[in-house]
Amino acid sequence: MxxxxxxxxxxxxxxxxxxxxxxxxxxxxxKPAPRVVPQYFQEMYAAKTDELYPVAAADLTKVEPEFYRQEVDYPTTEMPGTIVVDTQARHLFLVGENGRAMRYGIGVGKAGLEFQGVARVQYKREWPRWTPTQDMMARDPERYGHLSGGMEPGPTNPLGPRALYLFKDGVDTLYRIHGTTEDWSIGRAVSSGCIRLLNADIIDLYSRVPAGTRVVVLQGPESPLV
Known part of the structure; x- marks a missing residue:
């Protein structure tokens, strides 16, 4: 060479x-960098030690920021005080004044098990008991059959620290708005039909709405009629 x-x-x-x-x-x-959660939201979803049972802090790294509780613009024909559940967007709105609303992230029922229409909050319960529906026990007796008498309230109860019971025309729909410890499920369709919020959010919503509150559950863009 x-x-x-x-x-x-x-x-x-x-x-x-x-x-x-x-x-x-x-x-x-x-690997993507871990999500940095602003201090404001960390405090909003911090552990609660003044409850009948301990409420752990929400793991917000498992929840998309759009599902954190916040006040937003929400033009609607619904009256202030109405709860609007938008199952497609995975949001629950508590309608306020002047085109504003408090927005919460939710988990919703699996396909074929959702509730749709207009209901009322017949009554509210703090740290409620939970009883599986007859359909749930029939579908999975090994898992739910022993709970026919109900499950005691507490940190592991599927309803969490609060529940709103939805009735339509005076009849129990068997659907609830309630809490969950499964933070990762917010924004997804995973439950057996009920509407679940982060535990801190259901405690907040519970404090804002009385029994008799109108609840509109949407599966599409249009509000159902009464």
Whole structure:
């Protein structure tokens, strides 16, 4: 090999190798940085020690920010004080004054098990008992059959610290608005039909609405008629 060619080869080799290493570094998988939750929301969803049973802090790293509780613009023909559940958007709105509403993130029922229409909050319960429906016990007797007499309230109760019981024309719909410890489920369709909120959110909503509150549950963009 001529002397000049050997020199060019030696000088070029490191550049070639460096290029390969750079390419591998660029294609290596990089884990996304953990979500940074603003202090305001950390305090909003902090643990509650003044409850009958302890309420753990919500793990907001498992919840998309759009599902954190916040006041938003919400033009609607519904009267202030109405609860509007938008199952497609995974949001619950408590209608306020001047086109505003308090918005909460929710988990909703699986396909075929959702409630749709207009109901009323017949009554409210703090730290309620939970009893599976007859359909649930029939579908999965091994899991639910022993709970026919109900489950005591507490941190592991599926209804969480609060529940709003929805009736239509005076008849129990068997659907509830309630809390959950499964923070990851907010924004998803996972439950057996009920509308679930983060525990801090159901406590907040519970304090704002009386029995008799109108509840509109939407499966599409239009509000159902009474």
């Amino acid at each position: 001529p002397e000049l060619s050997r020199r060019l080869f030696v000088l070029s080799a490191p550049v070639f190798l460096a290029g390969c290493m750079s390419s591998r570094q660029q294609t290596a998988s990089v």
